[in-house]
Amino acid sequence: MxxxxxxxxxxxxxxxIAEYIEFHKNVWPEIQKSITDSGIINLEIYNIGDRxxxxxxxxxxxxxKEKEKLDAENPKVQEWETIMWRYQKALPQAKEGEKWILMDKIFELK
Structure with missing residues (x-):
């Protein structure tokens, strides 16, 4: 894994922010299916303020890369993403059209 x-x-x-949180309390079934179909087993989103x-x-x-390709071909995912852009703003490190930025792990307690 x-x-x-x-x-x-x-x-x-x-x-x-409150509207965004409400959307995520009732994520559309098609969005949930697109997530699991891509090979994602579990996905959690946490919020503090605007982060x-x-x-x-x-x-x-x-x-x-494959998830991005599948999402681009899925009209329901594109509809969801269009709605979500109303609430989201890209981080300064983001490339054009990019939203979520992969973070680097800097510590792990083992």
């Missing part, structure tokens, strides 16, 4: 941690910021507006932190646990076949 592979584990990834990613970060993203939200627009710093309490109303928008989000996501942990992905995926099988050994998972690839961000």
């Amino acid at each position: 592979q584990k990834y941690c990613l970060a993203l910021d939200l627009n710093n507006d309490p109303v928008l 989000l932190f996501m942990i992905i646990e995926a099988n050994s076949n998972f690839s961000f």
Whole structure:
């Protein structure tokens, strides 16, 4: 199993942040299916203020490149992503059109 941690910021507006959280209490079934179909076993999103932190646990076949390709071909995922952009803002390190940024692990207690 592979584990990834990613970060993203939200627009710093309490109303928008509350709406974003509500969307994630009822994620569309098609979005959940697209996540599991890509090889993701577990996905968690944490929030503090306007900052989000996501942990992905995926099988050994998972690839961000393949997930991006599948998402681009899925109209329901594209609809969801269009809605989510209303709430999200890219981190300064993001490339054009990129949202979630993969974080580097700098410590692990074993």
